[in-house]
Amino acid sequence: MDFEIHYTEEQEKFRKEVSAFIEENAYKEPVEDIDPMRVTPEMWNKGREIQRKLAAKGWFAAGYSKEYGGGGMDREHRAVLAEEFGRIRLEHRWPIGHAGGTEPDRIHTSGLMSFGTEEQKRRFAPKLFSAEWYGFQAFTEPDAGTDEASMKSTAIRDGDVYIVNGTKVFVGHIPPPLRPDYLYWPAVTDPTAPRHQNISAFWIPGDLPGITYTHLDLIAAEGPKWEVICEDVRCSADCLIGEENKGWLVTQATLAAEHGGGGVIVTRGSSLTTRVIDYCKKTLRNGKPISKDPVVQDTLVQLYIEDKVSRLWGVRNFAMAEGQIPRVRYTGTQTALHSRRHAPALGKALMDILGPHCLIDDPELRILMGTVEHQVRLADVNHIGGTCETQQIMMSRGLGLGRGTAAAARR
Numbered sequence: 001m002d003f004e005i006h007y008t009e010e011q012e013k014f015r016k017e018v019s020a021f022i023e024e025n026a027y028k029e030p031v032e033d034i035d036p037m038r039v040t041p042e043m044w045n046k047g048r049e050i051q052r053k054l055a056a057k058g059w060f061a062a063g064y065s066k067e068y069g070g071g072g073m074d075r076e077h078r079a080v081l082a083e084e085f086g087r088i089r090l091e092h093r094w095p096i097g098h099a100g101g102t103e104p105d106r107i108h109t110s111g112l113m114s115f116g117t118e119e120q121k122r123r124f125a126p127k128l129f130s131a132e133w134y135g136f137q138a139f140t141e142p143d144a145g146t147d148e149a150s151m152k153s154t155a156i157r158d159g160d161v162y163i164v165n166g167t168k169v170f171v172g173h174i175p176p177p178l179r180p181d182y183l184y185w186p187a188v189t190d191p192t193a194p195r196h197q198n199i200s201a202f203w204i205p206g207d208l209p210g211i212t213y214t215h216l217d218l219i220a221a222e223g224p225k226w227e228v229i230c231e232d233v234r235c236s237a238d239c240l241i242g243e244e245n246k247g248w249l250v251t252q253a254t255l256a257a258e259h260g261g262g263g264v265i266v267t268r269g270s271s272l273t274t275r276v277i278d279y280c281k282k283t284l285r286n287g288k289p290i291s292k293d294p295v296v297q298d299t300l301v302q303l304y305i306e307d308k309v310s311r312l313w314g315v316r317n318f319a320m321a322e323g324q325i326p327r328v329r330y331t332g333t334q335t336a337l338h339s340r341r342h343a344p345a346l347g348k349a350l351m352d353i354l355g356p357h358c359l360i361d362d363p364e365l366r367i368l369m370g371t372v373e374h375q376v377r378l379a380d381v382n383h384i385g386g387t388c389e390t391q392q393i394m395m396s397r398g399l400g401l402g403r404g405t406a407a408a409a410r411r
């Protein structure tokens with residue numbers, strides 16, 4: 001089956017229009033610091049400004065219905081957008097890279113669009129689709145990561161409001177001192193009900209009294225991370241998404257998106273792996289290109305294969321989500337499992353090939369503008385949205401195997 005994208009004449013014309021827009025709005029030179037944890041408020045705000053310009057053209061929430069403020073565009077044109085945005089991002093000239101991406105985060109929209117009331121979709125979606133609002137997905141708690149259903153946050157109804165208490169950790173992306181517009185926050189609404197039947201999902205306005213934000217200083221992440229505490233926060237009852245005590249369904253829709261269920265169109269041109277291959281061809285070690293070493297060649301070929309597998313699965317899942325080919329239940333987690341396993345392998349391979357030079361972040365000496373150092377640091381941070389073990393369990397369920405069968409197969 002050919003998953004590759006081939007442009008028609010009309011799509012090529014559209015591509016040129018998108019490319020011209022990007023050139024007008026991108027930084028002229030690559031941005032020095034590629035580590036998303038070190039994004040500044042200025043960089044963040046510049047990215048948001050461009051997202052809003054994209055939204056005005058219908059290119060931000062391109063795939064969402066116009067009824068809710070989306071662009072109503074077909075998948076072929078969205079593929080053009082994704083490829084062009086991906087290309088400029090790899091050149092490190094795209095400010096949006098620092099501000100949460102080139103489309104509203106599906107982790108937020110999937111729960112809202114699947115389970116929100118019509119009134120809620122009309123109230124919240126246009127704010128997301130115009131890039132006016134930005135929020136935190138606030139799921140993980142100090143004692144509830146993998147086992148999300150054991151959360152201790154509570155939201156107890158009191159007339160027209162819910163009183164929210166609890167702590168979430170490792171959440172968000174915004175650089176301090178900026179704050180999110182809302183918190184997507186599941187909490188226990190019926191402490192007497194069984195697990196999974198006691199949770200509800202809320203969109204809590206981010207500036208309500210009783211909310212405190214503490215910036216977390218981590219080794220690596222995909223953006224600045226936060227601890228958020230709610231103490232007797234009075235949240236309007238009309239911010240409950242879906243039915244009361246049915247929040248587990250909303251959470252599942254959200255996690256399915258986070259595990260790659262929607263797929264992704266990745267640029268065909270250049271990835272970190274292809275850039276490392278190019279670097280190894282051009283850089284001499286002991287008078288010879290690094291790529292001439294047969295052990296290095298072996299490692300690079302393996303990385304190249306894994307890179308292409310990731311890309312193909314992303315495109316395949318996108319095609320499935322669009323109904324182009326039938327959906328299969330395990331494919332999202334299959335992609336997530338592969339990328340979570342590949343991340344540490346890539347970090348180790350970079351260390352093996354390039355040695356301690358990988359660890360240098362000095363602007364004069366670092367490799368590929370610090371991308372390699374950042375990747376090595378990020379290598380073991382592969383538990384975002386669920387660890388390898390979690391993905392493995394979910395994939396085995398998708399395949400119709402039990403949890404026990406998967407564990408036995410690993411032994």
Ligand SMILES: Cc1cc2nc3c(=O)[nH]c(=O)nc-3n(C[C@H](O)[C@H](O)[C@H](O)COP(=O)(O)OP(=O)(O)OC[C@H]3O[C@@H](n4cnc5c(N)ncnc54)[C@H](O)[C@@H]3O)c2cc1C
Pocket residue numbers: 137138139140142144145146147169170171172220221222225381382383384385386387388389390
């Ligand atoms: C960079 C980064 C960004 C993040 N961003 C967000 C965010 O925006 N929003 C958010 O809500 N959360 C976020 N998280 C949190 C993330 O979702 C959790 O770290 C993740 O779910 C794992 O939970 P935990 O860290 O509590 O690990 P634990 O759940 O304590 O797991 C510890 C280990 O035990 C294993 N384990 C646990 N249960 C089982 C089981 N049943 N079977 C087999 N093995 C098991 C795990 O696989 C893991 O190896 C982020 C995390 C990171 C690192």
